[in-house]
Amino acid sequence: MKTLDPTCGETGLEVIDIKDSSEYTARRIHVRDMATQMEGMRRIAHAFVERPETVLQELVNAAVELCQADSAGISIERPDHPDQDFYHWVATAGEYSGFLDAVLPRYPSACGVCLERGRPQLFRVGQRFFDLLGVTAPLITDGILLPWQADETRGTIFIMAHGRDEAFDKNDCRMMEVLADFAAMGIRQQGLQKRLTEQASAAAAAAMANDLAHKINNPLQSLTNVLYLAQERPEELGARALVEQASGDLKKLSSLVQELLALPYRNSR
Structure with missing residues (x-):
């Protein structure tokens, strides 16, 4: 998998725009279960109405289930923080659930590449990246990363596989685009609730x-x-x-x- 940013390979990151990957668009991996998808959406809708503080967690839980991912997460950009604490993981699920509230640097960052390009990205993370951060974590062998924005707040939502080289297809990307919109709505709702409080x-x-x-x-x-x-x-x-x-x-x-x-x-x- 090539990268459009030549510096990414040096840091253990591979990030490529999905629209530039003919290999990705040819994938046909998952058989869709409509009942599972409807139940996932029902839980998300219920959280929006009844427990808005849990919406982001419900979104990553749904991402793992609906896309058969090993892990999922949501990050928020923090421009008022120093570069070494720039991205805050506000929701995590699956094998990466223990990284809830982790903070990552502005560079190197797949999130930064995704937000700069403003479109869904394929990404992989090798051992070099974790060595640079001093973190022990499962490698990311396949992943989809999408940007979202709520007013002035930006971030990403992502799904990851930790052993499969081709874990996701274009239908997973479509599902994640819906969840990215929900993430923006959830952040906006939480901000409104905070202001009202x-x-x-x-x-x-x-x-x-x-x-x-x-x-x-x-x-x-x-x-x-x-x-x-x-x-x-x-x-x-x-x-x-x-x-x-x-x-x-x-x-x-x-x-x-x-x-x-x-x-x-x-x-x-």
């Missing part, structure tokens, strides 16, 4: 702050009145009464201020 937290914090502000006003007003009397008409109140009243108001005020100061901490957890 943050807005709800901010609204709750504002309501609490407003309530505390009203509570603070009472002892503060009382304390102001006491201090005014102490200054203007000290004969109307004895010294002990002034001290006791002021002390009580100060304690209430201190307690309420501490609650107000704790609000950002509570809502950041």
Whole structure:
């Protein structure tokens, strides 16, 4: 399998655009089971509606099952991180399930090649790549890698075989294109949910702050009145009464201020 990027072979990566591979388009590997495909899609749809936080994991689980892959994963590009921690694996399944939350460098990277080309890619990963990363993992003897984008967030979804040289065909690529669209939808949905949660937290914090502000006003007003009397008409109140009243108001005020100061901490957890 040749690569369009001459540097990939030096790093143990082989990445080729699927549209440039006549060998790939001639493959006829899997017999499709419509019942299995429908069940996989049903589980994904259920996750979108009932448990959106599990959507990405359901997608890689479905990819393994529907494409008869040995492993699958979803990566997210992190442009605000250094190059050595650029790709975050946010979902994994199969033999690579133990690599959940792994971070990979910006280079060398099959994900980077895929995102640069913006189309489905065939890829293989040899021992040289894992040696460069200092990682022990099954070699990738055949794989499909697809890009996705949700607003400003980009990433890839991929399936892998760890012993078969020809594990996937063009129908697997079509299935993965559907799952890539679902991945983008899942990321967008999770981002929206996060924003709504943050807005709800901010609204709750504002309501609490407003309530505390009203509570603070009472002892503060009382304390102001006491201090005014102490200054203007000290004969109307004895010294002990002034001290006791002021002390009580100060304690209430201190307690309420501490609650107000704790609000950002509570809502950041």
